[in-house]
Amino acid sequence: MKILIADDDPLTLDALATCVENEGFTTLRAADGREAVKLWREDKPDLLCLDIMMPHIDGYEVCRRVRTSDRAVPILFLSAKNQEIDVVLGLDLGADDFIRKPFTRSEVMARIRAALRRSAPRGEGDSFTLHDLTVRPRSLIAERDGKSIELTPREVSMLRLLHDHGGEAVSRDAFLDTCWGLDYFPDSRTLDQHMLLLRKKIEKDPAHPAIIQTVRAIGYRLGGA
Amino acid sequence: MKILIADDDPLTLDALATCVENEGFTTLRAADGREAVKLWREDKPDLLCLDIMMPHIDGYEVCRRVRTSDRAVPILFLSAKNQEIDVVLGLDLGADDFIRKPFTRSEVMARIRAALRRSAPRGEGDSFTLHDLTVRPRSLIAERDGKSIELTPREVSMLRLLHDHGGEAVSRDAFLDTCWGLDYFPDSRTLDQHMLLLRKKIEKDPAHPAIIQTVRAIGYRLGGA
DNA sequence: GTTTTTTTGACAATCCTTTGACACTTCTTC
């Protein structure tokens, strides 16, 4: 998980970045708005923390530019100590939350985690995660603890369908509709067989699936937690 | 759209409620936490605005209680003028946003709309609650205190029938008609057996059912709240 | 043409439902 932090005050920037890094995230640091936009383009962070008052391009403007091409990535605004945030403007620009200085370390992390949690089930785009697994559709690969697992296109498609339902059960018909053709005639064990292989690949204990749980008479769903 | 507003200061309560109503929402007004919980149970609002400092039950506690049976409904916290909000605690309890007094009318509405927007696509669908139990038909699951109980399709169907009668007794014939086929001939213990298993699953003390009460010579009903 | 992926069919394992026997409670009737 990469988090972009933009602040023109070096002290604040460093304090924030350190705090975020200690929680296990990677950080991208930007000293002004222009750099923030550049870094966002290049590295596609999973979340942005933007100070509002910055040289060249202010936080609002960064948010506006990002939102023109990504309306999903969470954006948090930071405000200086005695500076009013224009909350209404921020929300209209698509901001997700606001953090007023002075802030505590735990408050910042709580808000970041909350924003990530809210945004997690979306992400139409590239990679997505389920449990401790990161799936990269373009590479047909899933990663856990740095080790990669090769997947087939159909398997990725199945995982994405599960992911997009975020914990809700997905019916067998939905699988066949989405991952196969609509007019498919499944009087067979096709779906089960694919589940079997998929579980053998991604589950730590395929006999007791933690990621893909079966919902009898319905289909399958992502395991809780 | 119903919005619950809880504040022990009548002036604030009225100002907020009026403001929200002018935007086309219906409001439920609560003067303290206890009333807020009661109103929530009865009317199932689509969003909650909770003052933190309130008599009897404070905002945190209201949030905690609501979250035990509904983890989806957006909850916003209000803070008095010179009063610190425990943001970390609030977020951990499942709050969605915080509004510090003094607030402007447009800020409040922007935050409310943003919270509703976020919650909309997560539409829990046709899930419903009975007592402290949240039933999610699509996953064949009931949840209490975050722990989930697996159900069968028939059990979900039985619970839904009970729920739809909201406290009124449901006849045994109605059960057989609705949850089984119409032309079913049950001179047997089928229904009782299903009630037995269902109670074992969802009742804290199956010997003394609190959720599913039997009405002799009629059928069953939801236990009084 | 070789390798990978997908599909199929047979069978086993599991879960859900139903049934029958019996115990228990509540209501009716004497």
Next chain:
DNA sequence: GAAGAAGTGTCAAAGGATTGTCAAAAAAAC
């Protein structure tokens, strides 16, 4: 009140349906 009737709770086990699993064939991809 006591006895019987009706209604319900409980258990164990049978029956039916759904899903898991394997090996191997078919199809697709390289």
